[in-house]
Amino acid sequence: MDSESTVVVGHTRPDADSVCSAIAFAALKSAEGTPTTPLIQGPINAESEYLLERFEVSVPEERRTVGDYDVILVDHSERDQAPEDLSPDQLRGIVDHHRIGDLQSSRPAFYFADVVGCTATLIHELAERREVSLDRSTRGLMLGAILSDTMLLASPTTTDRDRDASAALAESLAVDREDFGQKQFEAKSTVGSLPPSEALKGDLKVYDTSHGAVAIGQIEVADSEAILTEKGAYIEAMEQLQDEGDYHGVVLLVTDIPAKGSHVLVVSTDDSAYESALDITLSDRSQFVDGLLSRKKQVVPPLLEAFGSSKLT
Amino acid sequence: MDSESTVVVGHTRPDADSVCSAIAFAALKSAEGTPTTPLIQGPINAESEYLLERFEVSVPEERRTVGDYDVILVDHSERDQAPEDLSPDQLRGIVDHHRIGDLQSSRPAFYFADVVGCTATLIHELAERREVSLDRSTRGLMLGAILSDTMLLASPTTTDRDRDASAALAESLAVDREDFGQKQFEAKSTVGSLPPSEALKGDLKVYDTSHGAVAIGQIEVADSEAILTEKGAYIEAMEQLQDEGDYHGVVLLVTDIPAKGSHVLVVSTDDSAYESALDITLSDRSQFVDGLLSRKKQVVPPLLEAFGSSKLT
Numbered sequence: 001m002d003s004e005s006t007v008v009v010g011h012t013r014p015d016a017d018s019v020c021s022a023i024a025f026a027a028l029k030s031a032e033g034t035p036t037t038p039l040i041q042g043p044i045n046a047e048s049e050y051l052l053e054r055f056e057v058s059v060p061e062e063r064r065t066v067g068d069y070d071v072i073l074v075d076h077s078e079r080d081q082a083p084e085d086l087s088p089d090q091l092r093g094i095v096d097h098h099r100i101g102d103l104q105s106s107r108p109a110f111y112f113a114d115v116v117g118c119t120a121t122l123i124h125e126l127a128e129r130r131e132v133s134l135d136r137s138t139r140g141l142m143l144g145a146i147l148s149d150t151m152l153l154a155s156p157t158t159t160d161r162d163r164d165a166s167a168a169l170a171e172s173l174a175v176d177r178e179d180f181g182q183k184q185f186e187a188k189s190t191v192g193s194l195p196p197s198e199a200l201k202g203d204l205k206v207y208d209t210s211h212g213a214v215a216i217g218q219i220e221v222a223d224s225e226a227i228l229t230e231k232g233a234y235i236e237a238m239e240q241l242q243d244e245g246d247y248h249g250v251v252l253l254v255t256d257i258p259a260k261g262s263h264v265l266v267v268s269t270d271d272s273a274y275e276s277a278l279d280i281t282l283s284d285r286s287q288f289v290d291g292l293l294s295r296k297k298q299v300v301p302p303l304l305e306a307f308g309s310s311k312l313t
Numbered sequence: 314m315d316s317e318s319t320v321v322v323g324h325t326r327p328d329a330d331s332v333c334s335a336i337a338f339a340a341l342k343s344a345e346g347t348p349t350t351p352l353i354q355g356p357i358n359a360e361s362e363y364l365l366e367r368f369e370v371s372v373p374e375e376r377r378t379v380g381d382y383d384v385i386l387v388d389h390s391e392r393d394q395a396p397e398d399l400s401p402d403q404l405r406g407i408v409d410h411h412r413i414g415d416l417q418s419s420r421p422a423f424y425f426a427d428v429v430g431c432t433a434t435l436i437h438e439l440a441e442r443r444e445v446s447l448d449r450s451t452r453g454l455m456l457g458a459i460l461s462d463t464m465l466l467a468s469p470t471t472t473d474r475d476r477d478a479s480a481a482l483a484e485s486l487a488v489d490r491e492d493f494g495q496k497q498f499e500a501k502s503t504v505g506s507l508p509p510s511e512a513l514k515g516d517l518k519v520y521d522t523s524h525g526a527v528a529i530g531q532i533e534v535a536d537s538e539a540i541l542t543e544k545g546a547y548i549e550a551m552e553q554l555q556d557e558g559d560y561h562g563v564v565l566l567v568t569d570i571p572a573k574g575s576h577v578l579v580v581s582t583d584d585s586a587y588e589s590a591l592d593i594t595l596s597d598r599s600q601f602v603d604g605l606l607s608r609k610k611q612v613v614p615p616l617l618e619a620f621g622s623s624k625l626t
Contacts, residue, residue, distance in 0.1 A: 077413075091413065100390075100404065100422050105413040113424040129442065 006070040006092065009039040011081035016148035019048040020141035021074040021119040023057060025095055027138045028127050029072070036072070039063050041083065050187035051144040055137040066090065072110075075119040077101035095122055117155060117162040120145035124165040136173060143169040147181040148188075151220065154260045155293045185222040185257045196230060197237040200252060207300065210308035211273075212248035215241060218295050224256035224263055231265070235285055238267040249274055251303075255293055262292040264299075277306035319383040319405065322352040324394035329461035332361040333454035334387040334432040336370060338408055340451045341440050342385070349385070352376050354396065363500035364457040368450040379403065385423075388432040390414035408435055430468060430475040433458035437478040449486065456482040460494040461501075464533065467573045468606045498535040498570045509543060510550040513565060520613065523621035524586075525561035528554060531608050537569035537576055544578070548598055551580040561620075562587055568606055575605040577612075590619035 008026045010018025022038040029036035038060040044052070052059055066083040072093040073082060078101040091103060093110035097119050112122055120142040127134055134142075146166045150158040153166065170177035194202065204217040221227055227234070238250040249268030256262065265286045266274045274280075278299065280287040292298050321339045323331025335351040342349035351373040357365070365372055379396040385406040386395060391414040404416060406423035410432050425435055433455040440447055447455075459479040463471040466479065483490035507515065517530040534540060540547070551563040562581030569575065578599045579587045587593075591612065593600040605611050 088412075094413065094424075096424075098421055099401075100407065100416065100418040100424055102415075102417055103413065104415055108411055108428045109413050109426065110428065111407075111409075111413055111424045111426040113422065115421045115423065 006034055006036040006072060007039050007066055008036055008072045008074055009041060009066070009083060010074050011076040011078070012041045012064075014040050014042055014044055014048065015075075016045070016047045016051060017119050017145040018075045019044050019060070020051060020145035021095065021123055022060060024120060024123045024127075024134065024138050024142050024145075025072060025074055027134050028123060028130070028132055031132045031134070032130065037061070039066070045188075047144075047148055047184060047188040050184060051141055054144075055140040057137050057141060073103070074123075077103045077113070079103055095119055095126075097122065114161075116159045117153075117157040118146045118149035118165075120149075121159075121162045121165040124169060125161070128168075139169050139172055140175075143173065143175075143177070143180065144184055147177070147184060151255070151257050151293050152178070152181040152185070154257070156297050157294060182222065182258070185220070189221045189223065189226070196233040197240065200234065200237050200241060200250075205295070205300075206245070206247075207304060209248065209304060211270075213245060214249050214251070214303060214307065215245060215247050216251045216253070216295055216299060216303070218253040218255060218262075220255045220257060222257055224254050224259065227254050228263065231284075231286070234265060235267060238265065242267055248307075251299065253292070253295055253299065260293065261288055261290040263288050264292065273306065274303070277302050319347055319349040319385060320352050320379055321349055321385045321387055322354060322379070322396060323387050324389040324391070325354045325377075327353050327355055327357055327361065328388075329358070329360045329364060330432050330458040331388045332357050332373070333364060333458035334408070334436055335373060337433060337436045337440075337447065337451050337455050337458075338385065338387055340447050341436060341443070341445055344445045344447070345443065350374070352379070358501075360457075360461055360497060360501040363497060364454055367457075368453040370450050370454060386416070387436075390416045390426070392416055408432055408439070410435065427474075429472045430466075430470040431459045431462035431478075433462075434472075434475045434478040437482060438474070441481075452482050452485055456486065456488075456490070456493065457497055460490070460497060464568070464570050464606050465491070465494040465498070467570070469610050470607060495535065495571070498533070502534045502536065502539070509546040510553065513547065513550050513554060513563075518608070518613075519558070519560075520617060522561065522617060524583075526558060527562050527564070527616060527620065528558060528560050529564045529566070529608055529612060529616070531566040531568060531575075533568045533570060535570055537567050537572065540567050541576065544597075544599065547578060548580060551578065555580055564612065564616075566605070566608060566612065573606065574601055574603040576601050577605065586619065587616075590615050 008022045010022045019040055026036040026038040040060045040062050041064055065085045070092045071086055071090045074095050077094050077096050088104050088106040091105040096113040097116050124142055143166055146162055150162050199219055200217050204215055206213055206215045242250045252265040254263040263286050264280055266282055268274055271282055275282055321335045323335045332353055339349040339351040353373045353375050354377055378398045383405045384399055384403045387408050390407050390409050401417045401419040404418040409426040410429050437455055456479055459475055463475050512532055513530050517528055519526055519528045555563045565578040567576040576599050577593055579595055581587055584595055588595055
C-alpha cells in the first residue's frame with residue numbers, strides 16, 4: 001500500500017460480516033477505479049476462516065492502525081471499535097447496519113446505513129445499483145456474511161432485502177442457499193472448538209444495571225447437543241466468571257441454528273428475576289426457548305428494562 | 314401530528330436546501346407509507362419564500378423542539394444545528410452532504426450521505442431508485458434547492474450527479490433550468506433586501522486562528538452593482554463589526570452569480586496578510602476574483618492555512 005491508498009476495515013474482534021464486507025467493499029471501490037485494500041483488526045474467527053478457504057481468498061492484513069491512509073469503515077461507526085489512530089481527516093466513508101455511532105469526519109463523506117440484517121446486503125445493493133460485477137469469490141463471501149449475520153435468515157433482524165440479496169448471490173453462484181448456510185454453520189461449530197471457559201468469553205457483552213453488572217454470552221452452533229453434554233462444565237465456567245467479574249448474573253445463549261431457538265443458561269444471585277424478565281422457567285439452570293435467536297433484540301432489552309439499565313460497558 | 318408521526322427537519326437558520334429537502338424527503342416517506350411532516354427551525358429566507366410561493370407550497374411549521382416524534386434530519390448531522398431536545402432514541406435517519414457530524418442514534422438507522430453539491434440531489438436519487446414519483450411542486454422545490462446550493466451549477470462543489478438531477482427535474486417540469494435559476498437568484502436579491510449591517514451578518518462564519526478571530530461573510534446576488542454602489546456603507550458595517558467582535562479581520566464575499574465570481578472586501582489589522590493568503594491585490598479595500606464562488610472551499614482553507622487554524626467556532 002502506498003500513501004495514496006484507501007483501506008476498508010471492519011470492527012475489532014472481527015466476525016464474518018466485518019471481514020467479508022471489508023473485502024467486498026474494497027473490491028467494489030477498486031472496480032470503480034479507486035485502488036482499495038481490505039484490512040482486519042484482529043484474528044479471524046472459525047467461520048471467516050472457512051469462508052476464505054472455501055472461496056480461496058487470502059486473509060487480509062491485520063493491523064490496529066491505519067497511518068496516513070484514506071479510511072472507509074464497514075459494519076460499525078464506533079470510535080472504540082475503529083482503528084486506534086483513525087482521525088476525522090482520514091474518514092472517507094461508512095457502510096453499516098448498526099446505530100449511528102460517535103465517529104466524525106472533517107470533510108463531506110460517503111455514508112450508507114440502513115436497518116437490515118447485514119452490511120454485506122447493503123454492499124450487494126450498491127454493486128447492483130452502480131452496475132459493478134464482483135467476482136465469484138467476493139460474491140461467495142458476501143453470501144456467507146449475510147447467512148452468518150442473519151443466522152440462515154432466521155434471526156428477527158432479517159429483512160426482505162437480506163433475503164433478496166442472499167437469493168441473488170446464491171443464484172449467481174449456482175449454490176443452494178440452505179445447503180451453503182448449513183455447511184458454513186457446521187464448519188463454525190467444528191473448526192476451532194474451544195474449552196467452555198473460552199467459548200463463553202468468545203462473544204460476551206457486559207451491561208451495567210441498577211442491580212449490578214450482567215454478562216451475556218452467545219454461542220451459535222449447528223447442533224446444540226455437543227454443547228449440552230458438557231453443560232456441567234459450562235455452568236462451572238459461568239460460576240467462575242461471575243466470581244471474577246462480581247456479576248449479578250451470567251447468561252449464556254446456546255443458539256441452535258437449525259432448531260431456530262436457544263438454550264438459555266443462567267447463573268445469578270437471583271434466578272427468579274431472570275426467569276421473570278426473560279419469561280422462562282429454569283430447570284437445572286436452563287431452558288430451551290423456541291424462536292430466541294437475537295441477544296440484541298430479544299434478551300438485552302427485557303433484561304435492561306427489568307433491572308433498570310444504565311449504560312452499555 | 315400525532316405521537317406516531319415522523320418529522321423531517323433541516324438545520325437552524327434554514328437555507329433553501331434545508332427547507333426544500335425537508336419537504337421533499339417528507340413527501341418521499343409519506344408516499345412510501347410512513348406519514349411524515351416537514352418542519353423548519355427558524356424563519357425561511359427570501360429564496361425559500363420565492364420557491365414556496367412559486368410552487369404554491371405552504372411554509373412548514375416552525376419549531377425548535379421535536380417532542381416525542383421520530384426524527385429524520387436533512388442537510389446536517391450536527392448537534393448544535395439540530396432541534397434542541399432531539400435524543401438518540403428518536404433519530405431514525407439522516408440525508409446529508411456535509412461531514413459526518415456528532416449526532417448519534419441509539420438504534421440502527423438510515424443514513425445516506427455523499428460528496429455532492431446538494432442534499433436534494435440525493436433525495437432525487439432515492440426517489441428514482443425507489444420508483445416513487447413526487448408531485449410537480451416537490452420536484453420544483455428540489456430543483457430550486459440544487460440551483461441554490463450549487464449557485465446555478467457553477468460552484469466548485471457541483472458534481473455530475475447534481476447536473477444530472479437538476480437536468481432531470483427541469484425536464485420533468487418542462488422549465489428551462491438556466492432561466493429558472495436566474496429568476497430564483499433575482500428574487501433572492503430583491504425580496505427582503507437588507508441594510509448593509511444586517512446583510513453582512515446574515516451568513517457570517519467566525520474562525521479562530523493563531524492571529525485572532527476572523528469573520529467571513531457571503532452575500533450571493535444576481536447583480537453585484539446594487540451592492541457595490543453602497544460599498545462605503547458595507548465597509549463601515551465591516552469596521553463596526555470588527556470593533557464589536559475584536560476580530561483580526563472581516564472578509565465579505567459579494568458573489569455575483571451570473572458573473573461567476575466574487576468581489577472580496579477586506580477590513581483588517583493586516584491587509585497584506587489577507588492579500589497574500591487569498592492571492593489578491595486590494596484596491597480601495599476590494600478586488601473582484603473571477604471563479605471565486607465557495608467560501609468553504611476557496612476562502613476558508615487558504616486563510617486558515619496562512620494564519621494557523623485552530624477550531625471552527
